[in-house]
Structure formats: structure tokens, C-alpha cells
Amino acid sequence: MRFQFENFNYTFENPSICPHCHNGIEPRALGNFPEIGPDNTKVCYSIWKCTHRDCRSIFVGVYEIQGQGRGSFRGFLDGSPIGPHWPDSILNLESRFIETYTQSLQAEYNGLTEISGMGFRKAIEYLVKDYLIHKSAELKGKIEDSALAKVISDNFTDPRENDLKELLKRATWLGNDMTHYLQYHDYFDINDLKELIKLVMDEIHSIEQKRHYIENIQSKYKK
Numbered sequence: 001m002r003f004q005f006e007n008f009n010y011t012f013e014n015p016s017i018c019p020h021c022h023n024g025i026e027p028r029a030l031g032n033f034p035e036i037g038p039d040n041t042k043v044c045y046s047i048w049k050c051t052h053r054d055c056r057s058i059f060v061g062v063y064e065i066q067g068q069g070r071g072s073f074r075g076f077l078d079g080s081p082i083g084p085h086w087p088d089s090i091l092n093l094e095s096r097f098i099e100t101y102t103q104s105l106q107a108e109y110n111g112l113t114e115i116s117g118m119g120f121r122k123a124i125e126y127l128v129k130d131y132l133i134h135k136s137a138e139l140k141g142k143i144e145d146s147a148l149a150k151v152i153s154d155n156f157t158d159p160r161e162n163d164l165k166e167l168l169k170r171a172t173w174l175g176n177d178m179t180h181y182l183q184y185h186d187y188f189d190i191n192d193l194k195e196l197i198k199l200v201m202d203e204i205h206s207i208e209q210k211r212h213y214i215e216n217i218q219s220k221y222k223k
């Protein structure tokens with residue numbers, strides 16, 4: 001897409017994924033509207049139509065204009081983010097984890113980054129406590145209102161769960177940073193937190209799959 005603004009030419013790549021249906025598309029351009037906002041920031045609103053046959057949604061991309069032909073893509077005004085791939089062990093878990101994670105992702109997508117960090121921290125808490133209760137039902141009624149850090153260090157004691165425990169501790173530290181007034185881990189941000197949560201999900205899935213196959217496939221030779 002190209003447009004002119006204050007005697008300069010601006011060129012940006014067209015969106016290649018629809019923010020509504022998430023299909024790869026060559027969208028149809030409906031128009032570009034460069035504007036000076038109330039706080040003197042300069043942005044261009046570009047309006048597109050998804051060409052996917054089942055979608056055909058209209059969406060608006062926002063480009064920041066830095067001047068003299070330079071600028072960058074800020075985001076879409078509408079649509080929703082693409083969620084992570086949920087492994088089966090997570091999908092089958094009775095938990096508000098996925099819902100909380102998805103809401104946090106939507107908050108981040110809409111630029112509400114202060115809130116999304118807290119949401120991801122809350123999602124980790126659901127994941128940990130519901131996973132532990134799923135594994136051993138006798139924990140129900142005992143861990144729900146306990147501090148998350150203590151629940152993690154008290155309950156992942158099997159050596160095979162060591163990586164999971166260490167990843168969870170770090171996800172919780174970063175998550176706490178985003179919930180509290182002071183931040184202790186300056187070099188890590190919300191993308192690192194999401195990466196840690198992804199690794200936690202992979203780890204849980206791997207542990208559960210290994211357990212499943214080791215328990216269910218028996219030797220054909222009598223012991």
C-alpha cells in the first residue's frame with residue numbers, strides 16, 4: 001500500500017493475514033486515511049476487505065507516521081489474535097486456564113498490556129492448580145487458596161517434573177513482576193512470559209504422553 005502525506009510518499013507491505021479469520025489472503029484495499037490525531041501523533045488508517053470466500057470482513061490497519069517517508073505498522077483496530085496451539089493434555093483439562101489466557105491475549109492485542117500481564121499470571125495459577133488437582137484429586141480443597149510459589153515447590157517433587165517446576169517458577173516470577181508495583185526482571189517482557197507458558201504446556205503434554213505410553217503398552221513377554 002502507498003499513500004502521500006505532507007509531500008512525502010509512504011510505502012508499507014499489505015496485510016497478508018486477515019485479523020478476523022486468520023487465513024493468508026491478498027486483501028482488497030478500500031482506502032488510506034492519513035490523519036493528525038488530537039495529541040499531534042500522525043497515523044494512517046487503512047481499510048481492507050478480506051478476500052477469503054467464507055469471511056469477507058472489513059478491517060482497519062493502523063500505521064504510525066514518523067515523517068519523511070518513514071513509519072511502522074502499529075496493529076489492527078479489530079479482529080482477534082491467533083492463540084497458541086493447545087496440546088490435547090491442556091484441552092482435556094477441566095480448567096479456566098484457556099479462557100483466561102485467551103482473554104489476556106485479546107487484552108494485549110488491544111494494547112492493554114498492563115492488564116494482559118496480570119491476566120497471564122492468573123492463567124498460570126489456574127493451569128498449575130487445576131493440573132495438580134487433575135493428577136491427585138485429594139488436593140482439591142487444599143491448594144486453591146495457597147500461594148502459587150509454595151504450591152509449585154511443594155507439589156512437583158518427582159524428578160521427571162523438575163524442568164516443569166523450574167519453568168513454572170520462572171513464569172510465576174515474571175508474572176508477579178507484571179502484577180506488582182516493582183519490576184525485578186527488567187530484561188524480560190510479556191513475550192518471554194508467553195514463551196515460558198508455551199514451554200510449560202509442552203512440558204505437561206510431554207510428561208502426560210510419556211506416562212500414557214509407559215503405562216498402557218505392556219511387554220508381550222511374561223515376566
Ligand SMILES: [Zn+2]
Nearest residue numbers: 018021050055
Ligand atoms: Zn478474513
